[in-house]
Amino acid sequence: xxxxxxxxxxxxxxxxxxxxxxxxxxxxxxxxxxxxxxxxxxxxxxxxxxxxxxxxxxxxxxxxxxxxxxxxxxxxxxxxxxxxxxxxxxxxxxxxxxxxxxxxxxxxxxxxxxxxxxxxxxxxxxxxxxxxxxxxxxxxxxxxxxxxxxxxxxxxxxxxxxxxxxxxxxxxxxxxxxxxxxxxxxxxxxxxxxxxxxxxxxxxxxxxxxxxxxxxxxxxxxxxxxxxxxxxxxxxxxxxxxxxxxxxxxxxxxxxxxxxxxxxxxxxxxxxxxxxxxxxxxxxxxxxxxxxxxxxxxxxxxxxxxxxxxxxxxxxxxxxxxxxxxx
Amino acid sequence: xxxxxxxxxxxxxxxxxxxxxxxxxxxxxxxxxxxxxxxxxxxxxxxxxxxxxxxxxxxxxxxxxxxxxxxxxxxxxxxxxxxxxxxxxxxxxxxxxxxxxxxxxxxxx
Numbered sequence: 001x002x003x004x005x006x007x008x009x010x011x012x013x014x015x016x017x018x019x020x021x022x023x024x025x026x027x028x029x030x031x032x033x034x035x036x037x038x039x040x041x042x043x044x045x046x047x048x049x050x051x052x053x054x055x056x057x058x059x060x061x062x063x064x065x066x067x068x069x070x071x072x073x074x075x076x077x078x079x080x081x082x083x084x085x086x087x088x089x090x091x092x093x094x095x096x097x098x099x100x101x102x103x104x105x106x107x108x109x110x111x112x113x114x115x116x117x118x119x120x121x122x123x124x125x126x127x128x129x130x131x132x133x134x135x136x137x138x139x140x141x142x143x144x145x146x147x148x149x150x151x152x153x154x155x156x157x158x159x160x161x162x163x164x165x166x167x168x169x170x171x172x173x174x175x176x177x178x179x180x181x182x183x184x185x186x187x188x189x190x191x192x193x194x195x196x197x198x199x200x201x202x203x204x205x206x207x208x209x210x211x212x213x214x215x216x217x218x219x220x221x222x223x224x225x226x227x228x229x230x231x232x233x234x235x236x237x238x239x240x241x242x243x244x245x246x247x248x249x250x251x252x253x254x255x256x257x258x259x260x261x262x263x264x265x266x267x268x269x270x271x272x273x274x275x276x277x278x279x280x281x282x283x284x285x286x287x288x289x290x291x292x293x294x295x296x297x298x299x300x301x302x303x304x305x306x307x308x309x310x311x312x313x314x315x316x317x318x319x320x321x322x323x324x325x326x327x
Numbered sequence: 328x329x330x331x332x333x334x335x336x337x338x339x340x341x342x343x344x345x346x347x348x349x350x351x352x353x354x355x356x357x358x359x360x361x362x363x364x365x366x367x368x369x370x371x372x373x374x375x376x377x378x379x380x381x382x383x384x385x386x387x388x389x390x391x392x393x394x395x396x397x398x399x400x401x402x403x404x405x406x407x408x409x410x411x412x413x414x415x416x417x418x419x420x421x422x423x424x425x426x427x428x429x430x431x432x433x434x435x436x
Contacts, residue, residue, distance in 0.1 A: 060434055061434070146394070146397060193428070193431075193432075194424075194427075194428045194431075196390060196391065196394065198390040198393065198394070211360075214394075214397075216390075216394060223435075228432075228435050230432050
């Protein structure tokens with residue numbers, strides 16, 4: 001199925017030889033700008049935000065990025081591309097009889113282009129007709145294959161749970177027939193990243209009256225400008241001046257309950273994680289929450305005035321602190 | 328190339344998946360069309376696991392177990408894989424999944 005090529009480098013505003021760090025920085029900056037929770041124009045921000053997330057999904061993963069660069073190099077006008085050997089796209093070749101059924105998701109938060117070439121999804125199960133099956137199965141007909149796809153959810157959706165409208169179109173290139181199934185899927189509050197949500201019977205249809213395969217939707221968290229998620233815990237990086245880390249201070253950190261005050265104790269090292277209990281994502285059914293960790297990110301002043309330089313030099317003479325001394 | 332004939336879309340039907348669906352062994356037998364004794368063999372050899380200790384809470388399985396069970400049954404029936412082979416596959420799958428998620432998380436930080 002012809003699909004529009006997505007220029008992920010342009011989306012992130014980086015050059016083709018951008019380093020991983022360039023990409024990370026560009027992504028963070030844009031994610032902050034277009035995140036639906038903070039953006040001014042929510043409608044356009046949402047669409048743009050999804051594009052940015054998708055571009056990051058591909059470009060921040062070395063294997064995907066390599067595939068993408070190869071794909072781009074061979075992309076033809078009609079959206080078809082000669083597959084390198086060993087390539088498995090969504091509409092992969094069946095074992096011995098030409099193109100297999102193609103699946104096409106909408107509503108997952110990813111573009112057609114991504115779904116076709118990078119969707120974590122796959123079909124798993126019995127191949128299309130033409131193969132020889134054991135008598136055990138021939139009698140009852142063959143269960144349809146399980147289909148797996150990914151669904152992009154924001155942290156806000158994970159906090160409260162959400163209903164998403166998904167449709168899955170199965171296109172059989174041999175008959176030219178397409179069948180679309182639309183349904184609502186509930187993402188429960190606290191759904192973990194990577195968790196598969198099983199939608200029974202919405203996978204590949206079966207042959208001969210056996211049950212259809214299942215659909216599995218893998219939950220993928222969209223990036224958030226303020227938090228990284230790991231399990232039910234959230235991590236927020238806070239920049240600190242050196243004296244703040246040494247002397248201690250109070251900072252304001254974001255949370256889903258609104259801004260919270262966090263005390264940075266004296267002698268906080270770079271990378272130290274300060275735990276704020278119960279401000280993470282929901283966990284389990286009992287209303288428990290994971291934790292929020294505020295991570296100290298010490299920054300040094302890029303320029304010094306004369307007076308500042310004098311003070312720092314005096315400090316370097318006065319202090320006995322030597323981090324490289326074996327203790 | 329032939330134009331795809333679109334069949335009418337079915338109207339969106341609400342499907343609610345509860346936070347942690349669990350299924351009794353009888354339901355699993357029905358869903359996966361796998362005989363009970365086969366499921367018991369898999370459990371005994373650690374290829375799939377119930378969600379709780381069976382002697383305490385009985386045999387309850389989650390969606391992951393169903394997914395895994397389908398795959399290994401497919402391998403057994405389609406490819407004649409032995410139980411020993413299935414154990415290895417099952418362990419490797421879990422390990423790969425775990426590593427993939429960890430790499431994703433690390434990349435994010």
